[in-house]
Amino acid sequence: MDVYLPIAELSLNVFLLLGLGAVAGVLAGMFGVGGGFLLTPLLIFAGVPPAVAVASQANQVIATSVTGLLNHWQRGNVDVRMGLVLLVGGLVGSTAGVQLFAVLKRFGQVDFVIHIGYVLLLFSIGTMMVVEAWRAWRRRRANVPARRKLHQHFLVHRLPLKLRFYKSKLYISALLPAGMGFAVGVLSAILGIGGGFVLVPAMIYLLGMPTVVVIGTSLFQILFVAINVTFLQAAQNQTVDIVLALVLILGGAIGAPIGSRVAANLPGFQLRGLLALLVLGMALELMFELVAPPAAIHTLGEMVRVP
Amino acid sequence: MTCLRLSPGFIRVVVVLLLALGAPAAALAQPLLVDLSRPRVSITSAFRGADVLVFGTIDGPGDVVITVSGTPTRQTVLRKERVFGLWVNAGRQAFDDVPAYYAIAATRPLEEILPPGGVPGTPVTLEERLESVRAVDAQRRRPLDLTDFRQGLVAAKRREGLFPDTVNPITVVGTRLFRAELRFPSRLPVGDYEVRAYIFRDGQAVAAVSRPLVVSKAGFSARVSEAAHEIAPVYGAGAIALALAIGWLAGVVARRI
Numbered sequence: 010m011d012v013y014l015p016i017a018e019l020s021l022n023v024f025l026l027l028g029l030g031a032v033a034g035v036l037a038g039m040f041g042v043g044g045g046f047l048l049t050p051l052l053i054f055a056g057v058p059p060a061v062a063v064a065s066q067a068n069q070v071i072a073t074s075v076t077g078l079l080n081h082w083q084r085g086n087v088d089v090r091m092g093l094v095l096l097v098g099g100l101v102g103s104t105a106g107v108q109l110f111a112v113l114k115r116f117g118q119v120d121f122v123i124h125i126g127y128v129l130l131l132f133s134i135g136t137m138m139v140v141e142a143w144r145a146w147r148r149r150r151a152n153v154p155a156r157r158k159l160h161q162h163f164l165v166h167r168l169p170l171k172l173r174f175y176k177s178k179l180y181i182s183a184l185l186p187a188g189m190g191f192a193v194g195v196l197s198a199i200l201g202i203g204g205g206f207v208l209v210p211a212m213i214y215l216l217g218m219p220t221v222v223v224i225g226t227s228l229f230q231i232l233f234v235a236i237n238v239t240f241l242q243a244a245q246n247q248t249v250d251i252v253l254a255l256v257l258i259l260g261g262a263i264g265a266p267i268g269s270r271v272a273a274n275l276p277g278f279q280l281r282g283l284l285a286l287l288v289l290g291m292a293l294e295l296m297f298e299l300v301a302p303p304a305a306i307h308t309l310g311e312m313v314r315v316p
Numbered sequence: 317m318t319c320l321r322l323s324p325g326f327i328r329v330v331v332v333l334l335l336a337l338g339a340p341a342a343a344l345a346q347p348l349l350v351d352l353s354r355p356r357v358s359i360t361s362a363f364r365g366a367d368v369l370v371f372g373t374i375d376g377p378g379d380v381v382i383t384v385s386g387t388p389t390r391q392t393v394l395r396k397e398r399v400f401g402l403w404v405n406a407g408r409q410a411f412d413d414v415p416a417y418y419a420i421a422a423t424r425p426l427e428e429i430l431p432p433g434g435v436p437g438t439p440v441t442l443e444e445r446l447e448s449v450r451a452v453d454a455q456r457r458r459p460l461d462l463t464d465f466r467q468g469l470v471a472a473k474r475r476e477g478l479f480p481d482t483v484n485p486i487t488v489v490g491t492r493l494f495r496a497e498l499r500f501p502s503r504l505p506v507g508d509y510e511v512r513a514y515i516f517r518d519g520q521a522v523a524a525v526s527r528p529l530v531v532s533k534a535g536f537s538a539r540v541s542e543a544a545h546e547i548a549p550v551y552g553a554g555a556i557a558l559a560l561a562i563g564w565l566a567g568v569v570a571r572r573i
Contacts, residue, residue: 015537072563243552262566307468310392
């Protein structure tokens with residue numbers, strides 16, 4: 010059964026799309042990341058114009074992050090103050106990102122930037138996951154308990170504009186979280202991802218936030234940044250395909266509970282190792298496409314109806 | 317769509333044929349009568365391409381050629397070039413008067429119908445139709461470069477199925493009636509198309525008739541597309557509200573299970 014996507018202007022199998030959404034949902038449930046980093050390249054493989062894939066993906070991120078945020082909110086795992094500081098950066102970053110996106114679109118370079126952005130992104134995530142899985146595996150073998158230290162002190166503690174974040178038990182400069190929010194906001198606008206897998210490690214390792222509040226707080230920032238990106242992409246670039254987003258969201262809603270159940274019953278590091286290899290494989294494939302001589306040198310750019 | 321069902325298209329077929337056959341005087345006055353099984357191709361939520369039947373009468377022996385051309389557009393062609401080892405869209409060239417879609421149907425192979433080099437003033441083949449295509453800011457490029465882009469344009473359009481390279485057959489019933497099935501791909505640009513039919517005798521176009529064919533989004537897809545472009549901020553807000561509602565609902569439901 011095919012469904013016509015009115016903004017992407019092509020028909021795709023509805024079950025394929027539901028399946029993609031479900032895969033993203035399973036990932037979201039398992040690892041607490043949005044899964045957008047796998048979804049967007051897959052949509053592009055399926056023929057959706059990259060600009061539409063990215064913008065509709067931001068719309069989908071809203072749904073997954075609101076589900077997750079409600080969960081963490083109820084358990085009191087959101088540092089609202091930290092979230093707001095991140096968000097200030099995030100809103101500025103995503104707004105700038107959407108403008109940049111519009112400029113790239115005008116010069117016909119959106120596809121290339123999305124493509125190479127994903128290569129870099131998937132390589133770094135994949136490597137990070139491999140390292141993380143390997144460490145977990147080694148820790149288990151050696152029976153060494155994970156290091157317990159609140160956080161280390163370095164540069165962050167010497168910058169101006171220091172703020173007290175009670176829930177995170179931190180007294181640090183607001184500049185670093187705002188800067189992180191900015192960077193993730195730009196990524197979110199250009200690549201359509203929520204940015205959880207960039208933000209979460211940064212919050213743990215750079216800011217030294219306690220792990221309990223990290224995911225809830227990052228979801229707080231991601232939700233509002235995704236709302237901003239969706240609105241701006243829709244208003245300015247008209248690239249949000251609501252039908253595409255809706256099917257992906259529904260698939261995700263089916264996949265997320267499955268993912269969280271799977272995650273509860275399986276040894277994490279093996280699974281994460283496997284996923285890491287998958288991510289690296291995808292990065293290699295995308296890289297190969299950039300380096301290998303293309304099948305077609307010429308492609309169609311924009312088409313304007315002449316009155 | 318076939319004409320077997322009693323669709324409005326079929327009724328149009330019958331009416332035109334009855335008119336043509338029952339009123340020989342009228343048919344004689346007009347050497348060529350043409351109509352389409354439907355005046356509109358609607359791109360709905362379940363659109364997977366469409367078939368349109370072109371049919372009509374001719375006043376005697378001769379060859380029929382039908383051309384279908386989409387709205388003339390300004391089409392940009394991108395060219396990948398190798399920059400620091402990566403293939404990047406480094407070159408771009410716009411062309412004016414490029415038909416969004418172009419297909420041909422004929423009773424016999426075109427080279428048997430048309431004189432070598434075609435009929436002046438009557439573009440039939442894709443090459444002839446594209447003669448009027450002009451490069452935007454052509455003086456900025458070397459002629460060889462332009463030719464490359466032009467060939468790239470045709471190849472890319474072919475790949476997308478928008479310049480089909482096969483000539484569709486036209487079936488002639490007796491000597492007077494003809495029909496041709498036009499198949500449109502699922503990735504069809506919207507716009508005002510023109511279906512043009514010619515009678516060729518001895519390499520001369522002796523009659524020509526043109527019919528409009530509107531390709532437009534319809535129903536739900538049309539509403540969505542209109543909203544996205546005309547009330548973009550409202551559309552964006554709606555998309556956000558929808559995602560929030562479903563995400564919230566999914567969370568509530570997941571906790572209950």
